[in-house]
Amino acid sequence: MKDTKSGLKTGDLACKISDTICLPDSKLPRVVIIGGGFAGLTLVEKLKHKEVQVILFDKNNFHQFQPLLYQVATSALEPDSIVFPFRKQINGYKNIVFRLAEVEEIQASSNTVVTNKGKVHYDYLVLATGTTTNFFGMDAVEQNSLGMKDIRDSLNIRHMMLQNLEQAAITCDDDERDALTNFVIVGGGPAGVEMAGALAEFCKYILPKDYPEYPASIMNIYLVEASGELLGAMSDKASVKTLKYLGNLGVEVLLNESVTDYDGREVRTKSDKLILARNLIWTAGVKGQFPKGIDEKYLVRGNRLKTDSYLKVEGYENIFAIGDIAAIITEETPKGHPQVAQTAIQQGKYLGNSILNIINNKPIKYFKYKDKGSLATVGKRKAVADIGTFKFGGYFAWLLWSIVHLMSISGFRNRLMVGFNWAVSYFTYEKSNRLIIRNFKKPATTSEESKKSNIKTLEKNTVQ
Template identity: 80%
Template structure:
């Protein structure tokens, strides 16, 4: 970079400093799969790219559940943005949380200052959707951030330790019971990993009580698991989970939770100090977009070129975008492959706009779906090929390992998986910090008799 390019415009006190450039400025909010795919395709092009994110690292969300269950450390699935963009001469990263978009002036307001854009790309992803269940939101844990995964880990280990101390049978039951809400890939994979923890780790670490004391419930509101995958995948997954000892409750939903007692829509109750919510997500983006351009799931309506409806230079990709058409009446599925393909396509679109070349609409190419249910068990839908078992698990492992950012991270995860494959060992069972749940237990629930609870 030349000395001229190193000059910055920092004269305005509340402006975010950026390298001087006469090139069109593309600002990307969010460094998830879509945002990074876009950055990668725009590197060293004749545009100034600014990546904004509230974290300074990319998170590999598909493996959050392995951090939560002590199989991996968080630094194995996180990669610094600055290392990612090292050598990209036209890309700058700024650690900032964008709070407002001002489309009329092409300005962003962040917690660190303001900046302007020529084109804006929203790749902010989603947050956990508790569907208005305030008590559930207050007392359970979601799994949308690497910090959530660490909270789940510490909650689990602390509760298991507390169970060895208490002499009250009901308290011990609650401390060792786990309820996972949501039968999608995240919920299924979390349930499978917890079941293996119960089967292989608990007897060695906690001889004070039998492994049979720990019960895992997976609650799904519909009549099948993995609703976005094939019937074959759903049935195989149900079979695998039952074999691992997971109690699957279909056509059931959670309506309340006070930190100890789970209330379901059918009137059942479950004792559990551990509730993990994977039942839904909603779009998350800064204020400033007119409500008329927001659709179901708090997603942004886009045209075929990924431009947000009602705006000339604002685009959306990934989970936040909803491209509604005859083929996708509810928008594209909120999965990593969609975000990656949209990021790559939008890079081409933006460069074609700048160079006054024809545009092509976005077309998603479904490469299939994978989900794992513990070790050596997985399901795969690859076009007309639908299979399950060891081969599907091997494919799942290869795809996920290759998708992780950074050679060191690939090496760390691969090594951990190799050790776990032969030993079932999870060596990261450390309570590094004290997790303090925000419990709101109504004293009246303490009197619920065991006959009112779902039998184990």
């Protein structure tokens, strides 16, 4: 039987309309989670089969394994190897509901979240919205470069790189060929270092085979870091080793240097250095992103939400933040905890236990972060590791990095695909995914738009 007003089937299927969003009927406390990254998905796993109803909102229908985005960008992996559908992840979790929607506003006074698909009420709200690329107010750089925060960014980088290499083989202009084959990576953290190493190996092993018409030396890779060392969050030993590894791969590392302007072809730095490059990848900073509705006085550096030691957002009784967006500011952590996957995972597990204890009127303990170490790879068979008091690099560090990342990927099929690709690459250096599936085109700059507008006006006047 069907309800003629709502269009819903009646009977065993208990479903209600909550301002156009249909949700299963439940008398359990409702936990709404915004964001399905490492933090949000870990929290979901912690609350599965518990006496709560969990609603997961995300603007994508998949979880993405961000540490390997650079491998998609450099044609080492296909995107479906590092993404996993939320619905497949929660299959069999009867108390978990996923809805594909973008949360636009939080109305804390009425315990409501407003999405682009409708409204939903909550008993507990968890913000796990992560971060976005921070260009520090440099509009020209933002408009003409590419960040590397999600799978679409990686595919844009891949297509931009391959298209520019193809165009370099066509052009007879030496300066333009240099610009098309030069790559500038801004930011000497793990993402920038790993991207630089992967590009250097592409240059060394793939370029000579695919583009015999010009030497591999034509492709120059610059890594620009504003501070005096790479991998600033790791040990000095890791920084020195990384600098050595990148140097051996032919990467030109510019320390104590920063990009001040970029028009899509010319990179300018604070020391007035000029680099011709059609390829600029920005990994130099991130900033928190979350829906409107949170009082700005509770924001701290990096646009993060200040929380107490229980991950509760200051000023709110039932709103929590976890992962990169959260900042527990104490004497021990004046800048908050590191914005890395292990922090997000630990906070997701912790908050799952805390919410259940709160519901059952049990005491909760404050969050305590356990640093399990840091890893960063610098090309194949080379990596650096800081594990407690052990600081080492080389092949064993790379092997450890590979095992940790492989086991952290969601889904057996994905692990199998990534493991197979890595095995083939280990012996052959082959990157078989060098396909331009769709054309990538950068947004037109203001000057380019102005030129086009003038041309159209001239054409119109000429016709008249």
